[in-house]
Amino acid sequence: MMILEDNKLADYIKDYPALLNFLDRLGVKLGFRDNTIKQVCEQYNLEVKFVIDLMMLIINRDEFNPNYLDNYAVINTVKYLKNSHQSYEFDYLPEIESLINRLAELERNRELDCKLLMMYFKEYKDDFIKHINYEDSVIFPLIVNANNTNEDINKDNIVAEYMQNHDNLDEKLVDLKNLLIRYFRPFENIAIIRSIINLLFEMEEDLRIHELIENKILFPKAQIINY
Amino acid sequence: MNNLVHTIIFSNSFIISKALFDIVPEFFSRTEYIDKCDDFDILINKIEKQIYTIIFIDEFYFNKYKFFIDNIKGKTLIVPIFYNSDSACNMFKFAINILENKYQIHKSFAKLVEYVKTKIQEPTLDKELSNREKIILQMIAQGLTSKQIGDKLGISYQTVSSHRKNISAKLEIKTVSGLTVYAILNNLISIDEANLT
Numbered sequence: 001m002m003i004l005e006d007n008k009l010a011d012y013i014k015d016y017p018a019l020l021n022f023l024d025r026l027g028v029k030l031g032f033r034d035n036t037i038k039q040v041c042e043q044y045n046l047e048v049k050f051v052i053d054l055m056m057l058i059i060n061r062d063e064f065n066p067n068y069l070d071n072y073a074v075i076n077t078v079k080y081l082k083n084s085h086q087s088y089e090f091d092y093l094p095e096i097e098s099l100i101n102r103l104a105e106l107e108r109n110r111e112l113d114c115k116l117l118m119m120y121f122k123e124y125k126d127d128f129i130k131h132i133n134y135e136d137s138v139i140f141p142l143i144v145n146a147n148n149t150n151e152d153i154n155k156d157n158i159v160a161e162y163m164q165n166h167d168n169l170d171e172k173l174v175d176l177k178n179l180l181i182r183y184f185r186p187f188e189n190i191a192i193i194r195s196i197i198n199l200l201f202e203m204e205e206d207l208r209i210h211e212l213i214e215n216k217i218l219f220p221k222a223q224i225i226n227y
Numbered sequence: 228m229n230n231l232v233h234t235i236i237f238s239n240s241f242i243i244s245k246a247l248f249d250i251v252p253e254f255f256s257r258t259e260y261i262d263k264c265d266d267f268d269i270l271i272n273k274i275e276k277q278i279y280t281i282i283f284i285d286e287f288y289f290n291k292y293k294f295f296i297d298n299i300k301g302k303t304l305i306v307p308i309f310y311n312s313d314s315a316c317n318m319f320k321f322a323i324n325i326l327e328n329k330y331q332i333h334k335s336f337a338k339l340v341e342y343v344k345t346k347i348q349e350p351t352l353d354k355e356l357s358n359r360e361k362i363i364l365q366m367i368a369q370g371l372t373s374k375q376i377g378d379k380l381g382i383s384y385q386t387v388s389s390h391r392k393n394i395s396a397k398l399e400i401k402t403v404s405g406l407t408v409y410a411i412l413n414n415l416i417s418i419d420e421a422n423l424t
Contacts, residue, residue: 112411112418119423120408168402175405182399183412 003055005038005048018058021206025083026051047072054080057216058209064216074147074221077213078140084210085132092203093125096196103192113184120179124172131169147221166211173204232343233277235270238285243308243325247283254336255281267295274303279347281339283308283323302346306339354397361415363390367403368410370422 003012009032013019023030032040037055041048049068057064100121104114177200180193187193234255238244274280279302289296289307296305308323321339323332356364366376373387380387395401400409407423410416 116408116411116418116423120404123404123423171401172404175400175402178399179405179408179412183409185412 001056001059003037003052003059005041005052006036008034009037009040010034012055012059016059018205018209019055021084021087022054022058022209025080025087027083047076050076053217054213057212061209061212064212066217066220069217069220074144074218077218077221078144081210081213081218082136082140084206085136088132088203088206089129092199092206093128096199096203097121097125099192099196099199103187103189103196106189106192107187110185110187113187117180117184120176124169124176127172128169131166143218143221170204170207170211173200173207176200177204232279232281232347233274234281234283236283237288238283238308239287240285243285246325247308247323250332250336251283254340267292271299274299278302279343280304281306281343286310304339304343304346356394356397360390360394360397363387364394364406364410365416367391367394368407368416368421370403 013023026044026046028040028044035043037051038048041051050072053066053068053072056067100114100118104111104118107114177197180197232255234251236244236247236251238247281304282299283306284296285308299305304321305319306321306323307319308325310325321335321342323335327335362380363376366379371379373384373391377384377387394406398406398409400406404423407421411418411421
């Protein structure tokens with residue numbers, strides 16, 4: 001799908017709800033009426049080409065071919081990814097955690113299972129936060145610097161190791177979903193379990209987009225696509 | 228079978244690739260689109276890691292990279308995308324003619340699926356863990372490494388790794404933490420014995 005700057009932003013949001021998170025991370029608030037992408041970008045001081053490329057990626061996924069990759073600053077992608085991290089750390093993960101706590105309060109006779117669920121989740125959460133903090137404090141500054149200086153940042157296999165860790169975290173999230181769907185005995189409070197699983201699906205989907213942005217936009221800009 | 232097949236759409240044409248990107252996932256879930264390739268080593272490396280790969284390639288690339296196509300080894304099926312039925316695609320077991328109607332295209336894909344099924348041996352897993360696998364799973368849940376498990380059971384590291392792969396495939400759980408939770412839920416180990424943080 002082609003996205004043009006003079007198209008109305010609201011028309012895309014109606015069809016692609018994944019763009020809601022995207023706007024949130026750019027700091028764009030809803031209620032933009034019939035404003036075009038260009039008008040909204042001007043209002044929020046965003047690079048139009050960057051916004052269009054990211055929207056294309058979210059909508060087209062693997063088919064994505066960036067139109068303007070060379071035209072925008074790597075720092076904007078990094079800023080966007082950092083905002084995503086904030087959303088995982090302060091929205092998604094606490095929400096899932098509070099639902100598991102609520103489940104434990106309501107399912108008193110399932111103490112062991114709830115404890116197990118919480119232990120697994122906390123381990124995932126701790127690893128995840130450690131990973132994104134590392135990304136924010138080490139990987140992203142390296143990439144920004146490499147982009148400015150053309151320095152080879154792969155000489156110490158930093159990126160390769162970090163990508164390996166990435167995969168492991170993805171697997172942990174998928175395992176959690178699978179354990180809840182297939183292996184925990186049914187809980188009484190189906191609504192809570194459904195909410196947890198829905199959030200896991202949403203986060204998994206969002207992480208997929210996050211990874212695509214890294215692989216298709218950030219890393220190519222830093223010349224590390226093959227890692 | 229669907230998940231074992233990696234499909235690559237290799238086309239210069241936006242219209243052809245767009246159409247295939249809509250059609251192919253109906254039959255094979257893991258689809259990737261390539262619109263240019265500067266380094267065939269990367270592509271070959273990618274193919275070698277897959278259980279089975281189908282490359283849908285259009286006439287432009289087919290002619291341009293004939294040498295490369297002729298040299299692809301391993302479990303790979305080349306499916307040329309042509310718009311002229313008299314052309315070189317007759318040399319291939321399967322070809323997609325873009326002038327065909329929806330029914331014919333679906334029929335071609337259905338045949339393709341049947342063919343690929345015969346080419347890959349989908350593991351017919353008994354989902355129940357064997358006693359040996361249960362013992363290994365208990366040890367994994369206790370936090371032992373493959374080397375330590377091998378030493379304890381008097382088997383090689385490779386045999387333990389192979390058991391681990393089978394356990395993960397049967398349960399569809401890949402991480403040690405996930406396997407540990409499974410082991411506790413199924414009373415193979417108590418929560419106190421498990422290596423959970």
